[in-house]
Amino acid sequence: MFVCFKGNIIKLEINPFLGLLVICSLFKATHIKTGIHYCLRRIHGFRLSNTKCMAFVELWKKLSHSNIVQLKEVFTTKAFGDNSMIFVYDYHPGCETLLSRHFSPDQSGYSDPFINDTSTPRPYSYQKNNLLRHTQNNKLPEPLIWNYIIQLTSALRVIHSSALACRSLDPTKIIINSRNRLRLSCLGVMDVVMHETNSTINHVTLIQHYQQEDLTSLGKLVLALACKSTVAVQRENMSTALDLVGRTYTPDLRNLIMYLLASQQRRSVTDLMPMIGARFYTQLDLLHQHADSLDDELSKEVQNGRLFRLMVKLSMINERPDFNMESTWSETGDRYMLKLFRDYVFHQVNEDGNPWLDMAHVVQCLNKLDVGTPEKISLISRDEQSVLVVSYAELKHCLEQSFGELANSSMLHHDLSGTTIVPE
Structure with missing residues (x-):
């Protein structure tokens, strides 16, 4: 044993x-x-x-x-x-x-x-x-x-x-x-x-x-x-x-x-x-306070898990080399907006051109994407030739739709091989 x-x-x-x-x-x-x-x-x-x-x-x-x-x-x-x-x-x-x-x-x-x-x-x-x-x-x-x-x-x-x-x-x-x-x-x-x-x-x-x-x-x-x-x-x-x-x-x-x-x-x-x-109630109150603090910490971890799932979905879509015989699938349609959004969240630079490493900016953007707020942002391509003004609600719809395509294709493949997965 x-x-x-x-x-x-x-x-x-x-x-x-x-x-x-x-x-x-x-x-x-x-x-x-x-x-x-x-x-x-x-x-x-x-x-x-x-x-x-x-x-x-x-x-x-x-x-x-x-x-x-x-x-x-x-x-x-x-x-x-x-x-x-x-x-x-x-x-x-x-x-x-x-x-x-x-x-x-x-x-x-x-x-x-x-x-x-x-x-x-x-x-x-x-x-x-x-x-x-x-x-x-x-x-x-x-x-x-x-x-x-x-x-x-x-x-x-x-x-x-x-x-x-x-x-x-x-x-x-x-x-x-x-x-x-x-x-x-x-x-x-x-x-x-x-x-x-x-x-x-x-x-x-x-x-x-x-x-x-x-x-x-x-x-x-x-x-x-x-x-x-x-x-x-x-x-x-x-x-x-x-x-x-x-x-x-x-x-x-x-x-x-x-x-x-x-x-x-x-x-x-x-x-x-x-x-x-009555000392028993004092001890009971301390235990409840400790349980509340643990719940608070657990809720933070739940939030971290929610944002992690968003990042996983984005990573599975962005830069995908090939899907359904389309070599440019990740660079066209809704996926192009998600690519620009990825740059907007993770690849920001300051006025001197140096990387802008602001964790609060990343967390804020991902939270807004998860909720799907009507707030609009400007997405600029790397060559600065394209500018898209979209809302987080539209980006969320694009994310779910694109990930749904991947999940449906994966389900079909596993159904044919005798196993089944259920996308979240």
Whole structure:
């Protein structure tokens, strides 16, 4: 199915997978037939001895959501010299992990406020004030955190309603693009790798347990984002981190984190909707604005396509050496006006005789030709012996009539040969 040689597979990373005793490699691969790029996640040295886990794979393959990297296929291979398990996902170029976006030491000025310098012991009050000061100066905007929460809960809602669990809600397994669009990746890997260990436990009970773990992981992730520290979610730092969130952000955010971390009670992702409240509509409005901007850009491309078709028709008519046994077909009748119009649009010169390269003039003329306006223009032959005053409506009629002759002749030829084309 996929091109499996060095020239078409690019290794992106290699690392342990979420603390498990397995090594995972990431590749960019190309489909043989379609040329579409995919992301291959290889589990090293893994032998699949129980195929019951493939039922989970089928469920994941059916799951499609805007905040999920969709699983396409899972297969085993010995192409790497061992028994490897390959997970095929959609490829999203230009993304980075949530960890590298907000918790990377490579960021300018980033430091984890919960990691103390042990060489210079300080009183507890100093450390607490330093934490607060650091968070105030480097905190993430609260609307951005709610934006992440809405996207993550939207993905979890779909996953949980499909009787599945994410099990990889980790900053290293969440990718983000330049427009802060989040996607959960590595879905389905845990269900395959850890399936044999849990094969004797009731399936429904197990999924419910993992779904509760998803919500706990979400609470820890939001807490880490609010504190800009992955160390903040450690048990010994949890109380300080929650106090920091209460001092820095609104009570709504702290209450949501407290709810997600309250593992003693049964939680549901749908219960988070009242806590999100009207912020959901803000996010919805931003999405609609983005959709409008995409529509505007698409309409520009549609206009470009319309003008391109006009240029194709003109090019097929102008300078055609022979048609229906007429060697001068393109130089006579209506076609002569189209030839002069071609010079009028593309071969203008200024008063010094130099080429006049005005794109606006070209676009304006082609738009008027497409509409067929009654505006008249003067067309002058290259020897300046002929001057024609015609309207764009007349030129449009000449263009359609001349192209129609070509299309009819082409249709007749293909009908005789057993195939048919339909001119636009």
